[in-house]
Structures are given as structure tokens and as C-alpha cells.
Amino acid sequence: MTTSALCERFGIDFPLFAFSHCRDVVAAVTNAGGFGVLGATAFSPEQLDQELTWIDDHVHGKPYGADIIVPAKFEGKGANLSRTQLADRIPDEYRGFVDRLLSEHGIELESAPRLGSTFLTGDTGEELLDVAMAHPIKLIANALGVPPDYMIEAGRERGVPVAALVGAKEHAVKQVAAGVDLIVAQGTEAGGHCGEVTTLVLIPEVIQAIDGAVPVLAAGGIVTGRQMAASVALGADGAWTGSVWLTTEEAETAPHTVQKMLAATSRDTVRSAGRTGKPSRQLVSDWTDAWAPHADGHPTLPLPLQSMLSEPVLRRIDALADQGHPGAKELATYFVGQGVGLMTKVKPARHVVLEFIEDYLAAAQRLGSSLPE
Amino acid sequence: MTTSALCERFGIDFPLFAFSHCRDVVAAVTNAGGFGVLGATAFSPEQLDQELTWIDDHVHGKPYGADIIVPAKFEGKGANLSRTQLADRIPDEYRGFVDRLLSEHGIELESAPRLGSTFLTGDTGEELLDVAMAHPIKLIANALGVPPDYMIEAGRERGVPVAALVGAKEHAVKQVAAGVDLIVAQGTEAGGHCGEVTTLVLIPEVIQAIDGAVPVLAAGGIVTGRQMAASVALGADGAWTGSVWLTTEEAETAPHTVQKMLAATSRDTVRSAGRTGKPSRQLVSDWTDAWAPHADGHPTLPLPLQSMLSEPVLRRIDALADQGHPGAKELATYFVGQGVGLMTKVKPARHVVLEFIEDYLAAAQRLGSSLPE
Incomplete structure (x- = not known):
């Protein structure tokens, strides 16, 4: 063609x-x-x-x-599991790791929602x-x-x-x-x-x-x-x-994320399994570092458990980052490619x-x- | 221009x-x-x-x-070190790791040269x-x-x-x-x-x-x-x-490496510090796996120590692989880009x-x- x-x-x-x-x-x-x-x-x-x-x-x-x-x-494909049943498959140790990560960034544990993503x-x-x-x-x-x-x-x-x-x-x-x-x-x-x-x-x-x-x-x-x-x-x-x-006028990207993207070079992204459980490219942040495949990184969960663990937390992080919370800004990340280095203006x-x-x-x-x- | x-x-x-x-x-x-x-x-x-x-x-x-x-x-820049003095900076533990790796692949320790690269x-x-x-x-x-x-x-x-x-x-x-x-x-x-x-x-x-x-x-x-x-x-x-x-008729690439390259897809390369101490892309092999940055991989040395450790050994591996040694074939690697997936014929x-x-x-x-x- x-x-x-x-x-x-x-x-x-x-x-x-x-x-x-x-x-x-x-x-x-x-x-x-x-x-x-x-x-x-x-x-x-x-x-x-x-x-x-x-x-x-x-x-x-x-x-x-x-x-x-x-x-x-x-995970759970064909088993017709409810979201609650799926959520039960997220080990407590993983929730504890996320709680500690948030706490290290000055984010109160009680404000971190535990569930709810349909992603x-x-x-x-x-x-x-x-x-x-x-x-x-x-x-x-x-x-x-x-x-x-x-x-x-x-x-x-x-x-x-x-x-x-x-x-x-x-x-x-x-x-x-x-x-x-x-x-x-x-x-x-x-x-x-x-x-x-x-x-x-x-x-x-x-x-x-x-x-x-x-x-x-x-x-x-x-x-x-x-x-x-x-x-x-x-x-x-x-x-x-x-x-x-993502940086167009029409997009609903979180304002602090738009700012991060406009400032980013092509080297500010990373291919990380920390968001969905499968490698996906996103802005590098303390969140992606925490799940990095090096010796200090935490292992990730399979689809869709990692998303169920991460998405509600990352949305809370985005909201806090938009309010100027410094720890949340360090953690905030969003899917974006290396082309972000050429995205310098909202249009x-x-x-x-x-x-x-x-x-x-x-x-x-x-x-x-x-x-x- | x-x-x-x-x-x-x-x-x-x-x-x-x-x-x-x-x-x-x-x-x-x-x-x-x-x-x-x-x-x-x-x-x-x-x-x-x-x-x-x-x-x-x-x-x-x-x-x-x-x-x-x-x-x-x-390492040693400006200090005007002899090659022997530089070689002394390679920790024994690293030599031991290489010896074990070779031994696991059926390669005799005494046949592995210890020194000699000018690279x-x-x-x-x-x-x-x-x-x-x-x-x-x-x-x-x-x-x-x-x-x-x-x-x-x-x-x-x-x-x-x-x-x-x-x-x-x-x-x-x-x-x-x-x-x-x-x-x-x-x-x-x-x-x-x-x-x-x-x-x-x-x-x-x-x-x-x-x-x-x-x-x-x-x-x-x-x-x-x-x-x-x-x-x-x-x-x-x-x-x-x-x-x-590297796969042209004129090139002096080791014959088994040419065969590996002709058979490789773009996913058969890896960016590894295992050869020179700095990340360089090469054919994935048991050698690159051994130095991978994951939890099981061995750390690498700075320039030029990693090359001084690896090059003489990799040349010996190449020679053995060309003789059909199965362990050497698993270890053999050479610098090549992802374009190797499009290189399918000697010309x-x-x-x-x-x-x-x-x-x-x-x-x-x-x-x-x-x-x-």
C-alpha cells in the first residue's frame, strides 16, 4: 500500500x-x-x-x-473474578512497600486509596x-x-x-x-x-x-x-x-505532568514495569526507580494486579503534585515516549x-x- | 549544511x-x-x-x-601506569568470576590468557x-x-x-x-x-x-x-x-560470529557493560548475561580494566567457537547494532x-x- x-x-x-x-x-x-x-x-x-x-x-x-x-x-483471565477477588491477589508485602514509599515522600498512608482502577x-x-x-x-x-x-x-x-x-x-x-x-x-x-x-x-x-x-x-x-x-x-x-x-491545549494531562514533559529531555523517560506490570515507557521518577529491575528495585506484579496497585495511588500522587506537594512531585510519572525531548510548548x-x-x-x-x- | x-x-x-x-x-x-x-x-x-x-x-x-x-x-589516566600496573588493579575476585564462568562452559582455566589487550x-x-x-x-x-x-x-x-x-x-x-x-x-x-x-x-x-x-x-x-x-x-x-x-566478504569477523549475526534478529543484541566497562551494544550471549545489571549479574570494572579482563578471554572464546566448542559458542559475542536483524547475507x-x-x-x-x- x-x-x-x-x-x-x-x-x-x-x-x-x-x-x-x-x-x-x-x-x-x-x-x-x-x-x-x-x-x-x-x-x-x-x-x-x-x-x-x-x-x-x-x-x-x-x-x-x-x-x-x-x-x-x-491474572485471573477467564475465571470471572470480581475486582475484590482480584485485589485479594495483591500480596500485603506489596501494599506495605507502596505505603513505605509514600511515607518516605511525606504522603500520609490514610490518604492512599487501596483499590478502584478499571484500567x-x-x-x-x-x-x-x-x-x-x-x-x-x-x-x-x-x-x-x-x-x-x-x-x-x-x-x-x-x-x-x-x-x-x-x-x-x-x-x-x-x-x-x-x-x-x-x-x-x-x-x-x-x-x-x-x-x-x-x-x-x-x-x-x-x-x-x-x-x-x-x-x-x-x-x-x-x-x-x-x-x-x-x-x-x-x-x-x-x-x-x-x-x-499530551501537551496540547485540549489534553487533560495533569498540569504538573505537562510541566515535567515540557522540561524533559529524551533521556528523562524509562521503560518500567512499575505501572502496569509490563514494560511501558514513562517519565522517570521516584516511582519508576522504586520498581526498577536493578538489585535495589522491588519486583512487580503481573497484569492487571500492578495497575490495580499503582493506578489509584498514582492518581492521588498527581492530585497532590498539582497542589505543589514536593514528595508527590518526585513520585509523579506518566506514560510518554522519548519524543518528549522535542515537546517544548503547549499548542x-x-x-x-x-x-x-x-x-x-x-x-x-x-x-x-x-x-x- | x-x-x-x-x-x-x-x-x-x-x-x-x-x-x-x-x-x-x-x-x-x-x-x-x-x-x-x-x-x-x-x-x-x-x-x-x-x-x-x-x-x-x-x-x-x-x-x-x-x-x-x-x-x-x-582508570590510571595521567598516572603513566604500565600495563602490568594497570592489570594489578583488576581484583582477584573478578578473575575468579571469569574462571568460574569459563569452567561452567567447559573451557579449561589454563587456556585462558590473563592479560595483553591494548584495546x-x-x-x-x-x-x-x-x-x-x-x-x-x-x-x-x-x-x-x-x-x-x-x-x-x-x-x-x-x-x-x-x-x-x-x-x-x-x-x-x-x-x-x-x-x-x-x-x-x-x-x-x-x-x-x-x-x-x-x-x-x-x-x-x-x-x-x-x-x-x-x-x-x-x-x-x-x-x-x-x-x-x-x-x-x-x-x-x-x-x-x-x-x-561486519558480514561483508572483506571483513575479518570470526566465522562463527558471522553466522550468529546472519541468524540474529534485532532482539538478539543487548546494551552491556560486560566487554569494556561502559554500556556497548553487542550480541546477547552467556557472557553478556553474566555481567547484566540485574540482581544475579556481576558488577563490571571501569575503563580500561574491564577490557583488559575481557578482551583476551573473548578472543580465546572466539577461537574455540570457530573450532566448534559448544560452551564457547554460548559465550561468544561481538559488538553489533539492532540493524543485525536486517543483515542476512554475506556480500x-x-x-x-x-x-x-x-x-x-x-x-x-x-x-x-x-x-x-
């Missing part, structure tokens, strides 16, 4: 896909000629329905998608998918592992392409065999869950491995049009982005899209005029 | 720089229109003189360069530089840290540009302030010493940080023309490569250059024809 064929297939002007948990970003990117994708996993089915209805009202038929994380493996608990995926499919979505994505059969079947039935994120060529081959319609090949520089291979190496490896079976979007570290152009030079059909939208999402296009064109021009005569 | 200005400045047809310890590769790349750079650090001054004389005889005035590693910091011992840099400067080299590079003043001064005096490798934008700014003429910005996917930032993020960061003060070559994971084209789209003036030459170095050009042109064409109308 080519970028223009991809644009035609998805009904867009520019093959820039934007993943965001914020409906305003999704709508802004879609309305600017790109393709917004709502990260749906943190919502309840009712909330998701509201968010998608709002998007429908704001994009006037322009295309957008939804991303639901349905991990292939997670990555796995079993809500099918319900969320049903809600999403009741809206005119033009893409459904699964950000972790091979999409479950029900997702691929639902996509087939409704004519909605199914995308999957991969961090290794072997995974891309598996995903294509499972029937996905679009591969997002995501390098280690990406925010959130990622593998170890960099985007510059992964894209040509994946493209070679799947040999044109489905289109490939490049992801990982892409926050500018020149990086998107580089990805197309590598053979990708477009780009999948996430981090760059409207629409401007980010326009800058991407301009920068992409300049990069294409630069490469074109570099040709040996 | 532009790629064509860089080509004019260095007298080359195509801005592909090839680092190799093998004079045949250096000459082949230079003769094919690129720019060969001989890795000089492993040679004695007499050997280096012979190698460069051979190159002079084979490139007929075409441009080439030399790379000398002069680390800014190393990275630091103090020979100035002598090697004098030898190189007596030849018509067109570039002198320092692959680790800021080049010493004597290197920058010698370059100025003789009109030979000085290049420095960096893995972070802050280092690029320092290098430019120190007076280097060319920055090689090398991503974490690179073979050998590398930082943590990926090429796709590092190149735009470095270019922005030094703001056109000197040209920038992209390095790290680049083993194909499309990746080189991507680097130029990112704003680089050309590419610096190393790994891709003449000249063919690699020609394929780079062809693939570069195709990538530029692909990007050019992707432009939104």
Missing part, C-alpha cells in the same frame, strides 16, 4: 493517526484531516458511550477510531467493543497482544478495520495470521507499552516480514512531521502518535497537525534535493 | 561513512564513492602505519579517515594520532567522549576535520564548543558504545541543539539505504555505519554501497510520491 492509498481507504487527507484519551484531541485531529483514535480502556461502557456520542456530534461524519486494550494474558482489568473489553461498534467508528485497535477473536469477527461483520500494535516482527507475522487489517509497528522509544527494538530498525524489519499483507503505521518517538517523513521513507504508510497530544491539537504537515513536506523536499546527480 | 555540500567537502559521491577495523572494507567503501574510516585503536603504532600505507596504495588518493578511541576518563588502554591515543596524521587522512574521529585538545589542535594544524560520536544532545553541544568539525549522532540501536536515546529521536534533537554549527551524520541501526534516507529526512547530512560491514563491501545507493533513491522516491496533493 502507499500513503495515498491508505488515506483513501481511511477517508483522510494526511496519514497521521492520533491516539488520545481525550475526546477533544480525537475530534480536533480528525477535523484537521488526520485520524483521531480514542483510548477507551479507562472508561466504563456508559462513559465510553457518552464520549463517542460527543465525538460523533463534533466530527460531522469524519473518520475516527477507538482503542481497547485487551491483553492476551492477565487493564481485561474482562471489560468485549462490553467496550460493543459500545464502540454502536458508533460509526472507522477503526478498532488493540494495543496489547493479538486481538481476541471476538474483536476480529466484530470488525469483519461491521466492515471496521482492526489494528494491532506490535513491537517485534515476529508479533507482526502472528497478528497478520490472526486476521488484523493494519499493523502499528511501535519502537522502544514509544510511550506506554513497548518492546526493545527501535522504530528505525523495527519498521523495515516488520515490512519485510509481512511482505505487504497489510498496511503498516510507524509508531514510537514520532512527534514531528520530519520523523513521520522518515517513517514513510522507511516504507511505512503513515504514522501512529500518542505522546505529542492546540489542530496546530500540531498543521505543523506535522508543513514539517513533513519540508523533510520530503530535503530528501528529494539530496539525491546524487 | 546539505548532503551535497557535505559530499563536496569530503570529496565523496555519496555521504555514507563506513567504520571498520578492516582495511579492505575501508578501501572498498572509499573506492565505491563512500568514505571509509579505519578503527585504529586495536593497532600498535607500527601496525597502524602498515594498515594506512596499504590503504594509501589501494585508494589512489580517494578520501578515507581514521578513528581513535581516546576516552575522556579512564582502550587510553594512553596510546597520541602516538596513534601522530601515525595517522603522517598519512593523507581526510577525517579523524574520536568515538568516546570529547576529543582531547591535542587531537583538535592536530586536526586544525593539518586541515583534517575532527569528528566526534555523541549519544545525547547535551554531549553534542559540548563537542561543538570544544571545536569538533563533524558530529556523529549515534542512537541506542548502534553497535558498540551507545547511549539510551534512539536514532529517530536523537537526530532531530541534536540538530536543533547545535543549530547548524557543524554537519551531523546519523548513526545507530543504519544498515540499509532506506534508513539512511530516513536520517536525511530527519535533517542529517549523511550516515555513519559500522555493523553492516562484498562494494555491493553493500551500491545497494545503499539504490535503496536510498527508492526511499526518496517513495517519500516524494507520498506528498499530499
